[in-house]
Amino acid sequence: MIALVDCNNFYASCERVFQPKLEHKPIVVLSNNDGCVIARSNEAKALGIKMGAPAFKMKSIFDRNGVYVFSSNFALYGDLSNRVMSILAEGVPAIEIYSIDEAFLNLDGIIKPLQFSIDLRTKVRKWTGIPVSVGIAPTKTLAKVANHIAKKYKKEGVFVMKHSKTINEVLKHFPIDELWGVGRQYAQFLKERGFYTAYDLANGNESWVKRNMTVNGLRMVKELKGLPCYALECESSRKKNICTSRSFGMDVKELHELREAVASYAATCAMKLRKEKSLASSIYVFIKTNPFKDGAKQYNASQKFILTEPTNDSMEITKVALNVLRKLYKKGFNYKKAGVIVGDIVPDYSRQLSFFHQQDVLKRQRVMHSLDYINTSMGRNKVRLAIQGFDRKWRLKQEKLSPCYTTRFNDMLEINVDQHRVVR
DNA sequence: TCTGGGGTCCTAGGACCC
């Protein structure tokens, strides 16, 4: 059996951990740049606040209902995620960390999955403050279904779906559009052809499904029937592309500002590559104007550059990215977003050093190593390329950022013991 | 004023190889 453990309203729950007064209060977390709603507590969902809704359109609802609004604080969420995952990893033979707030667990050898999961859930809550739901079933797709049921209907937050009678009963009431692997397009397509529930799809004609929904659709049908098609992926696999992109906090017109931003994104990509022990062979840069601005002149441009030798050197990648940017840039537009994607990634041990540049490459590797060491121990961007800029006016808007309670000394929670009162 | 930021996989079609 496979368990899917999913943190409830994860980002909102993270904000609550160090501010217990937010318990039972509506909370939303906004995307970068404080743009859209990307997480909601149950109370916020009950107010009808939709996932992905633009924050500025929701402002009156926020004000009227005393909604607590947060900018996203990924340092906090990432750290709490690591804590949850390490607790889950104890006591099961294998774990696949599927996303920041979800993990599949292999329950082989666990005799009482239900009691085990209830205990696990209590432990995670007690040790981290994060509430989780657990769905248990013979396949990943069914575990996802079970998790939905656990979260929605089960007080104890756990649901086991083992026997085909239970499975069929659940699938008959499970809307097709909530299935893992059915997005908006497939949902509409399937409904137009009379498939409304997971049960309808599970009993569909397999070759028809394969023809219309590719081999992935076929796998989904088999998994719904209890035949596993997706194994647990426990080794984190090497990324094939790495992207760093942001919207700007303001309109950006000038090349020198875009250069700061693109250089920063390129350097971040290089850092992510080094963290993965990978090298990239291609660098793709894009810039775009704001598509939501009515009547504004629009311009989107992008270009890929293939390197002669793969690299993860910040200076090299930045230099190439800036050369591409120079070709893309046109004066007279208000740019809203830019990004860098490094691709054609290979492991760093596969590097072929060129005969002529061997010494240079080794020297630069040492520089990069020192750079990472300083920035890891003393704070992000403590040492950076000058071109990345100093005032960085284009940076994100993050007006409602909570403290990094667990990852920054200055943000640590202070408790006044005498008065039994939390000071911060 | 104001609309996120990451990823993956599959397929078809074209170009090319022997």
Added chain:
DNA sequence: TCTGGGGTCCTAGGACCC
């Protein structure tokens, strides 16, 4: 009359996930 059979690689586009 009749024109093979097996591949790979690349790209664009479309779907999905969190």
